[in-house]
Amino acid sequence: MINLTATKARSKLFEIIKDAVNKHKIFHIRHKQGDVVLLSEEEYESLQETLNLLSIPGFRESISRSVRNIEEGEVYPFEEVFNKDQ
Secondary structure, three states, rough: OEEEHHHHHHHHHHHHHHHHHHHOOOOOEOOOOOOOOEHHHHHHHHHHHHHHOOOOOHHHHHHHHHHHHHOHHHHOOOOHHHOOOO
């Protein structure tokens, strides 16, 4: 996260917007009335979707279990799972 004062952010606003959109950078902008975070709409929507998924009961545990299975080699080959001849 890139930290900026509101004055600096104002002087570089178009550059900041381009970096947020094209380079997925996130900016923390400080102001005496309170701080804000600037990020692209795509990044914001991604965070919202992640929060939504993590709010599903059992989802996080299911992902953790899947990661452990992969680490322990408990996986099925692609061909076995998606073999159309079976």
